[in-house]
Amino acid sequence: xxxxxxxxxxxxxxxxxxxxxxxxxxxxxxxxxxxxxxxxxxxxxxxxxxxxxxxxxxxxxxxxxxxxxxxxxxxxxxxxxxxxxxxxxxxxxxxxxxxxxxxxxxxxxxxxxxxxxxxxxxxxxxxxxxxxxxxxxxxxxxxxxxxxxxxxxxxxxxxxxxxxxxxxxxxxxxxxxxxxxxxxxxxxxxxxxxxxxxxxxxxxxxxxxxxxxxxxxxxxxxxxxxxxxxxxxxxxxxxxxxxxxxxxxxxxxxxxxxxxxxxxxxxxxxxxxxxxxxxxxxxxxxxxxxxxxxxxxxxxxxxxxxxxxxxxxxxxxxxxxxxxxxxxxxxxxxxxxxxxxxxxxxxxxxxxxxxxxxxxxxxxxxxxxxxxxxxxxxxxxxxxxxxxxxxxxxxxxxxxxxxxxxxxxxxxxxxxxxxxxxxxxxxxxxxxxxxxxxxxxxxxxxxxxxxxxxxxxxxxxxxxxxxxxxxxxxxxxxxxxxxxxxxxxxxx
Numbered sequence: 001x002x003x004x005x006x007x008x009x010x011x012x013x014x015x016x017x018x019x020x021x022x023x024x025x026x027x028x029x030x031x032x033x034x035x036x037x038x039x040x041x042x043x044x045x046x047x048x049x050x051x052x053x054x055x056x057x058x059x060x061x062x063x064x065x066x067x068x069x070x071x072x073x074x075x076x077x078x079x080x081x082x083x084x085x086x087x088x089x090x091x092x093x094x095x096x097x098x099x100x101x102x103x104x105x106x107x108x109x110x111x112x113x114x115x116x117x118x119x120x121x122x123x124x125x126x127x128x129x130x131x132x133x134x135x136x137x138x139x140x141x142x143x144x145x146x147x148x149x150x151x152x153x154x155x156x157x158x159x160x161x162x163x164x165x166x167x168x169x170x171x172x173x174x175x176x177x178x179x180x181x182x183x184x185x186x187x188x189x190x191x192x193x194x195x196x197x198x199x200x201x202x203x204x205x206x207x208x209x210x211x212x213x214x215x216x217x218x219x220x221x222x223x224x225x226x227x228x229x230x231x232x233x234x235x236x237x238x239x240x241x242x243x244x245x246x247x248x249x250x251x252x253x254x255x256x257x258x259x260x261x262x263x264x265x266x267x268x269x270x271x272x273x274x275x276x277x278x279x280x281x282x283x284x285x286x287x288x289x290x291x292x293x294x295x296x297x298x299x300x301x302x303x304x305x306x307x308x309x310x311x312x313x314x315x316x317x318x319x320x321x322x323x324x325x326x327x328x329x330x331x332x333x334x335x336x337x338x339x340x341x342x343x344x345x346x347x348x349x350x351x352x353x354x355x356x357x358x359x360x361x362x363x364x365x366x367x368x369x370x371x372x373x374x375x376x377x378x379x380x381x382x383x384x385x386x387x388x389x390x391x392x393x394x395x396x397x398x399x400x401x402x403x404x405x406x407x408x409x410x411x412x413x414x415x416x417x418x419x420x421x422x423x424x425x426x427x428x429x430x431x432x433x434x435x436x437x438x439x440x441x442x443x444x445x446x447x448x449x450x451x452x453x454x455x456x457x458x459x460x461x462x463x464x465x466x467x468x469x470x471x472x473x474x475x476x477x478x479x480x481x482x483x484x485x486x487x488x489x490x491x492x
Contacts, residue, residue, distance in 0.1 A: 030062065030069035037070065037379050044389070045074055045372060052400060055251055056243040056341065056362040057086050060372060061273045062380070063348070063355045065285050068277035088273040089226060091239045092359050093258060094344045095267045095337025100299075101218060101279075102195045102210070102265045103145045103321025106202060107295050108217045115205050117142040117320075121149075124201045128173050130180050141201055143186075144194035145320040146303045150183040151176070155434060157192050162471055163435045163451030164261040169200050171433070179432065188306045188318055192266035195321075199265030210265050221289050222282055224275035229268045230260050239270060242340035242470065244363050244408070252408045257340055257471040259452050267337065273357060276346065280355045283333075284348050300333060300350060310336075311370050312392055327374065328383055338366060340471045345369035354380060364403035367396045409458040409466060414445050421446065424457075424465075428483045428490035437483060437490055450474065 031038065045058060055076065062070040068088070077084035110117050121128060121144070122136040129136060134151065143149040156175040159165040165172065176197075183189060199210035206213060211229040219227045231239070236256065244253040263269075271279075282289065286296035302317025302324045309315070313334060317324035322333040327349075334347040341363030348355030356376050358369030371392055378385035415421055424446070428437040435451030446457040448467035460466040464477035476485035483490040 026064070026066040026069055029066075030064070034070075034380060037376075038072070040379060040385070041372075041376060042072055042074075044375060045072065046079065048368070048393075049074055049079065052365065053247060054362045054365055055245050056360065056365075057090075057240050058360045058365075058368065058372075059086060059088075059090070059092070059273060059358070060369075060376065061088070061277055061357040062376060063277045063280040063284065063357065065281065065353045067281045068274065071273055085238070086240070091226065091234050091270050091272060092344070093239065093256065093337075093339065093342055094269050094271055094276070094346070095339045095342060096192075097335045097337040097344055097346050098265065098267050098269045099195050100283075100321035100335045100346075101214060101269060102199060103319070104290065104299055105210075105213055105217055106141065106145060106198055107299055107320060108291060109202060109206070109213075111291055111295050115141065115201065117145070121197070121201070124204055125173070125197070128176060128197070128200075130182065131177050134180075134182055141198055142303065142320065144198040144201075146318050147188050147190050147194050148186050148304050149194050149197075150186065150189065152181045152189070152191055152193055153179050155179045155432070156196070159435065159451070160196055160264045161192060161262060161267065162257075162453060162469075164259065165435065165451075169203065172196075172200070175433070188304050190318075192264070195266040196264050211263070211268075214269070218279075218290065219275075222275075222278045222287075224271065224278055227269065227271040227275045229263050229270075231256070231258050231263060231270065232260050234270060240342075240359070240361055242342050242363065243361050244341055244468075244470075245404075246364075246406065246408065247404050249408070249410070253340075253468060253470055255470050257453065257469070261452060267339070276357050280346060280348060280357060284350070284353050284355055311367060311395060312374060313370075328378065328381070328388075330377075330381070332377075336370070341366075343367070343369050345373050347373060349377065352381065364400045365396075366403075367399050371396050408468065409460070413458045413460075415457045415459055415465065417441050417444050417446065424478050426481075426492040428492050430488055430490050432488075434488055434490075437485075448474070448476070 057075045059073045071088055073086045075084055075086055109115050118140050120137045121139040139149045153176045156172050202210055202213055214229050239256050241254050241256045243251055245251050286293055299320050301319055304318050306315050306318055313325040313327055315323045315325045322335050325332050325334055330349050332347055332349050337344040341361045343360050343366040345358040356373040358373050360368045375385055375389050378388050424439050438449040440447055447454050448457050453469040455467040455469045458466050460475055466475045474485055476483055481492040
């Protein structure tokens with residue numbers, strides 16, 4: 001009887017430690033320890049948002065060893081006191097922060113004796129041979145995860161991130177075998193390639209997709225019920241979109257430029273603040289629900305060196321998915337992500353056992369999540385938060401102004417439908433298996449569709465055409481049946 005009484009209490013305590021729930025007690029504890037945090041933080045964000053006449057969303061959270069401790073959301077609706085769908089359960093795209101999940105997945109598979117991160121690429125993916133120009137027996141799976149493998153493929157990177165592809169991993173492996181660059185130095189060179197190939201290795205040895213493995217080994221154990229590697233698991237209007245904005249013209253473009261095929265092991269997760277708090281708490285606690293302590297240590301310890309500065313962070317190393325850096329003399333692990341207007345920040349200070357999640361989607365404010373993460377840390381750590389923010393805001397102001405002044409084509413330059421312009425209509429194919437380009441009419445204008453992306457066609461000042469595809473802009477020229485975009489040649 002005594003055991004039956006104690007069991008629910010024990011289960012509740014375990015759930016709270018794993019972050020499956022957000023105990024009110026944890027928020028109350030944070031508020032008690034940092035009584036002026038909410039007022040100072042919220043006022044500062046509102047001031048900046050109003051000063052810059054921002055659009056879109058900003059959402060922020062503090063996470064400690066017990067889970068979510070504080071959160072705050074802001075957009076134009078909230079600022080006006082109106083109802084908004086932005087909250088801790090709103091789906092957001094986390095972009096390259098996916099890499100820390102993929103590194104953890106591969107470490108889980110190693111701990112389960114499914115693979116060995118020190119074994120070679122040749123052993124697991126013999127078909128990936130780079131035209132026999134690279135000795136893939138010298139590339140370990142660990143090298144793929146920490147960006148020291150030295151390989152890069154433009155076509156594979158563009159297809160997985162932007163354009164899509166139709167023939168699965170076989171097509172991507174063929175692209176890498178025929179279109180690649182190689183740096184044999186073994187130095188850290190960041191790109192999407194390594195984690196995507198590591199995801200292919202995971203698929204090869206398990207017979208399951210990277211997406212299914214993420215759900216099985218990370219999302220489900222941590223009860224991240226609103227997290228997925230598929231866009232189609234959500235109503236598209238519920239996912240916070242990118243905003244391309246200028247002060248002069250307001251919102252230029254708005255949309256989520258991702259589909260299931262472009263959700264990949266380097267940038268392919270949609271989640272929520274509540275779910276991400278569970279993930280971050282698991283890292284802070286080195287939760288043995290996923291891994292033992294030794295495996296966590298490798299995930300959080302530098303496996304290669306780097307010497308780079310990003311905003312205020314001096315990065316000195318990279319683990320299997322996290323940048324190792326310093327901020328205000330504290331060790332900090334960060335993994336940022338961006339796409340079009342979306343900017344995502346997740347980080348934690350292991351010695352302080354505290355972390356931060358921040359997201360914005362106004363393209364001009366891509367430094368805002370990092371700046372406000374710093375402000376949050378400095379308030380928590382009793383630093384001169386306002387003085388430091390005033391210094392750091394200089395870089396933010398410059399970047400915001402630069403983005404605000406970008407000139408985008410307007411509808412006065414749109415290519416209007418007429419018999420003469422109809423000459424560009426058609427389907428264009430590339431001999432090197434880049435995705436097809438289709439040009440077709442839509443209402444009174446023309447559409448340039450490249451793979452899964454599409455946008456209106458404009459006349460440009462170079463005697464050709466341009467199209468804003470949301471996540472990127474593309475110039476092109478057409479002569480008879482030949483379309484040229486950059487160095488790529490297409491035939492109708």
